[in-house]
Amino acid sequence: MDTTDAPRPRPQAGTSELAYMPGFGNDFETEALPGALPQGQNSPQKCNYGLYAEQLSGSPFTAPRGTNERSWLYRIRPSVRHTQRFANAGYPFWKSAPCLEDHSLTLGQLRWDPIPAPSDRSDFLAGIRTMTAAGDVMTQVGMAAHAYVFNEDMIDDYFFNADGELLIVPQLGKISIFTEMGVMEVGPAEIGLIPRGMMFKVSRLGEGPEWRGYICENYGAKFTMPDRGPIGANCLANARDFKTPVAAFEDKETPCRVHVKWCGRFYVTEIGHSPLDVVAWHGNYTPFKYDLRTFSPVGAILFDHPDPSIFTVLTAPSGEEGTANVDFVIFPPRWLVAEHTFRPPWYHRNIMSEFMGLIHGQYDAKEKGFVPGGMSLHNMMLPHGPDASGFDKASNAELKPVKLDHTIAFMFETRFPQQPTKYAAELETLQDDYIDCWEGLERRFDGTPGIKP
Numbered sequence: 001m002d003t004t005d006a007p008r009p010r011p012q013a014g015t016s017e018l019a020y021m022p023g024f025g026n027d028f029e030t031e032a033l034p035g036a037l038p039q040g041q042n043s044p045q046k047c048n049y050g051l052y053a054e055q056l057s058g059s060p061f062t063a064p065r066g067t068n069e070r071s072w073l074y075r076i077r078p079s080v081r082h083t084q085r086f087a088n089a090g091y092p093f094w095k096s097a098p099c100l101e102d103h104s105l106t107l108g109q110l111r112w113d114p115i116p117a118p119s120d121r122s123d124f125l126a127g128i129r130t131m132t133a134a135g136d137v138m139t140q141v142g143m144a145a146h147a148y149v150f151n152e153d154m155i156d157d158y159f160f161n162a163d164g165e166l167l168i169v170p171q172l173g174k175i176s177i178f179t180e181m182g183v184m185e186v187g188p189a190e191i192g193l194i195p196r197g198m199m200f201k202v203s204r205l206g207e208g209p210e211w212r213g214y215i216c217e218n219y220g221a222k223f224t225m226p227d228r229g230p231i232g233a234n235c236l237a238n239a240r241d242f243k244t245p246v247a248a249f250e251d252k253e254t255p256c257r258v259h260v261k262w263c264g265r266f267y268v269t270e271i272g273h274s275p276l277d278v279v280a281w282h283g284n285y286t287p288f289k290y291d292l293r294t295f296s297p298v299g300a301i302l303f304d305h306p307d308p309s310i311f312t313v314l315t316a317p318s319g320e321e322g323t324a325n326v327d328f329v330i331f332p333p334r335w336l337v338a339e340h341t342f343r344p345p346w347y348h349r350n351i352m353s354e355f356m357g358l359i360h361g362q363y364d365a366k367e368k369g370f371v372p373g374g375m376s377l378h379n380m381m382l383p384h385g386p387d388a389s390g391f392d393k394a395s396n397a398e399l400k401p402v403k404l405d406h407t408i409a410f411m412f413e414t415r416f417p418q419q420p421t422k423y424a425a426e427l428e429t430l431q432d433d434y435i436d437c438w439e440g441l442e443r444r445f446d447g448t449p450g451i452k453p
Contacts, residue, residue: 071283182245
């Protein structure tokens with residue numbers, strides 16, 4: 001049987017070339033060949049097709065049932081054969097926390113235009129650039145915010161990250177993420193999540209000079225759906241809209257390389273076959289994708305502006321209740337209807353640190369300067385909010401219902417301070433004049449009773 005040309009996903013008529021299983025945190029089962037998945041037990045004496053049974057654990061064995069995560073994989077070779085002796089490898093632009101690199105950038109609100117495209121051929125791994133890092137990768141606390149831009153497929157190169165899960169947010173260009181447990185196609189306005197320790201490779205889909213996006217590397221507790229509280233059972237992100245791929249495998253007997261990130265360092269090992277050889281699996285430790293356009297926003301329908309936490313898609317909890325290791329928040333299209341209200345996000349200072357990106361359109365709090373593919377950083381307790389022109393426009397707008405459309409911005413928000421890397425500090429696209437966007441916010445105070453400026 002020759003399966004070297006392509007993965008073996010099941011077709012799904014009328015929706016996509018690939019099939020997915022709906023639901024968040026479900027216990028799934030799937031097989032790419034009939035009878036490959038054992039029934040009634042996890043580890044039979046002999047598996048069908050000569051496969052090996054192997055467990056991949058995403059939590060300690062004794063974690064409570066609600067947070068216990070593991071999947072059983074039935075593969076052509078056990079993963080001990082997917083690594084040989086490791087050699088040191090280098091990805092100099094991918095950094096881990098704590099990241100206290102020496103640079104001249106001082107404290108302040110920061111914003112960047114998109115990072116430059118590579119001047120030569122670059123695959124997904126080589127195209128990752130760390131912008132900020134927070135916490136400590138060694139103690140599995142905090143996160144890193146990366147941008148990526150690449151123009152070449154990973155063909156015989158594979159990767160797994162022992163340091164954390166990867167939340168991938170494409171901004172330009174659709175990508176194929178071939179994981180051990182199946183294939184996901186993820187484009188702009190979608191996200192893909194790869195669990196800690198799972199092997200994968202990334203390829204380009206469609207045409208274009210380059211493929212761009214953002215990554216949140218979460219060192220801490222894995223992303224989960226936030227509790228809705230008084231919102232109740234519906235709206236925000238709904239569990240059925242998260243899609244997990246069906247089993248697909250690559251049976252390839254050619255020289256391959258497996259790259260590993262472990263405790264902030266990189267290693268590579270040479271093997272003679274593809275490690276994406278899982279023919280069947282079952283469990284709840286899985287990759288998934290999610291279409292941001294299925295997020296059902298809630299908001300004020302009379303007056304005032306709720307906290308931006310109502311836009312949380314996923315949250316990675318910390319040890320302190322209600323305080324996230326990292327939140328993934330989006331600002332999607334929505335209706336603005338509040339009366340007697342300044343509708344854009346208000347000016348504020350926050351104990352959380354906010355890394356923002358713009359997928360497409362215009363962010364409602366910034367009239368200019370924040371462009372698709374760009375980024376901003378507002379660290380803990382540094383003031384931020386609408387620019388001067390945005391404030392003036394919102395203060396004088398007719399307060400009729402308005403559809404905020406053709407836009408999606410997002411935020412990686414963490415309790416920990418985000419330290420800019422040397423690369424980010426010296427990046428040519430850093431906007432030296434970002435702070436000037438608030439210069440027009442002059443004194444408007446008039447002490448005369450009853451007089452509004």
